[in-house]
Amino acid sequence: MIRDNRSEVQKVLLITLFLNFFVMGLKGWVGLKIGSLSLQADALHSVTDSANNVLGLVANRFSSPHPDREHPYGHQKYEGLGALGIAAFLGVACFEIISSAVDRIIHGGETVKIAGTELWILLLVLGVNIFVAFYERRVGKRIGSPILVADAYHTMSDIWVTIAVLAGLIGIWIGQIWHIPQLQSLDVILSFPVAFMVFLSGWKVLKENIPWLVDEIAIPPEEIHQIVMSVSGVVNCHDIASRGIVGRQVFIEMHLIVDADDVKGSHQITEDVERRLEERYSPVRVVIHVEPLSYESKELFRHE
Numbered sequence: 138m139i140r141d142n143r144s145e146v147q148k149v150l151l152i153t154l155f156l157n158f159f160v161m162g163l164k165g166w167v168g169l170k171i172g173s174l175s176l177q178a179d180a181l182h183s184v185t186d187s188a189n190n191v192l193g194l195v196a197n198r199f200s201s202p203h204p205d206r207e208h209p210y211g212h213q214k215y216e217g218l219g220a221l222g223i224a225a226f227l228g229v230a231c232f233e234i235i236s237s238a239v240d241r242i243i244h245g246g247e248t249v250k251i252a253g254t255e256l257w258i259l260l261l262v263l264g265v266n267i268f269v270a271f272y273e274r275r276v277g278k279r280i281g282s283p284i285l286v287a288d289a290y291h292t293m294s295d296i297w298v299t300i301a302v303l304a305g306l307i308g309i310w311i312g313q314i315w316h317i318p319q320l321q322s323l324d325v326i327l328s329f330p331v332a333f334m335v336f337l338s339g340w341k342v343l344k345e346n347i348p349w350l351v352d353e354i355a356i357p358p359e360e361i362h363q364i365v366m367s368v369s370g371v372v373n374c375h376d377i378a379s380r381g382i383v384g385r386q387v388f389i390e391m392h393l394i395v396d397a398d399d400v401k402g403s404h405q406i407t408e409d410v411e412r413r414l415e416e417r418y419s420p421v422r423v424v425i426h427v428e429p430l431s432y433e434s435k436e437l438f439r440h441e
Contacts, residue, residue, distance in 0.1 A: 146282050153269050153288070157183060160262050164299075167258055171251045171306075176259075178237040179302045183295060220287035220346040227291055227339030231332050234298065238328035249321060251310050259303050266296045281385050283349075287342045294335040301327040352380040355387050356418065368413055370396050370406040372430060387421040389414060394428050403427050 161183040168176035270292040277285030305323040312320030347353075358377035365374045372394040381387040393410065397403040411423045 234332040
């Protein structure tokens with residue numbers, strides 16, 4: 138059975154889009170008010186969160202799992218492409234963080250002046266980001282949506298950026314009270330580990346979606362062979378191929394030798410095989426080529 142979860146994905150993306158606009162506006166306003174370049178850069182980084190939501194909405198619009206004449210295997214790779222787009226945004230964000238930090242080290246900047254009120258506003262921003270990340274990840278894992286999981290990873294990178302910037306601004310605030318101007322450089326120093334965290338998030342998104350897009354093997358042929366051979370009436374199966382991602386959508390092809398005297402008997406055995414694979418790897422689409430009982434092959438998996 139093919140599951141279409143696009144309406145739920147769309148609802149989550151619209152909610153998070155609104156919250157990301159709220160977060161971006163607060164960061165930008167506070168950053169301009171106190172003269173913090175790092176916070177203004179963080180606000181620009183938050184722009185990518187909103188862009189990711191828009192990208193996710195577009196990808197979700199075209200990622201129907203149901204096949205049609207032009208896409209007989211469905212449209213779900215659009216969602217994988219959307220996740221790669223988010224990985225690209227993560228790369229841009231990483232470069233943005235590093236370049237902003239280097240620029241401040243080389244050219245310096247105006248003195249940051251911050252009060253307790255701005256710190257409380259940033260704590261509110263951090264709370265919203267944390268809610269968005271865990272909300273998207275929980276729903277994404279529950280319904281098997283790579284675009285939501287990928288966007289949650291990106292929001293997690295935004296959380297680390299905000300934490301680093303907030304830690305630096307708290308240090309600056311303490312420096313203002315205790316007259317320690319050297320603490321002005323704290324947010325720049327903390328920017329580099331934040332950039333590394335952003336890079337790791339993007340790398341994880343790539344690792345999870347590239348196998349889907351390049352048709353990497355989804356299930357070891359030995360595992361499929363063991364399941365199929367447990368079905369009554371199956372003599373042997375070979376030339377096994379699989380692609381997709383288990384839990385999202387899997388396609389399995391194989392050649393099957395069955396112990397049956399007519400087409401009806403062969404059909405019943407193949408139905409049993411499909412049902413057994415569906416129970417294990419749903420949603421799955423299975424294509425079986427039945428061969429005569431006298432046929433022999435030792436090739437377990439398909440290759441050229």
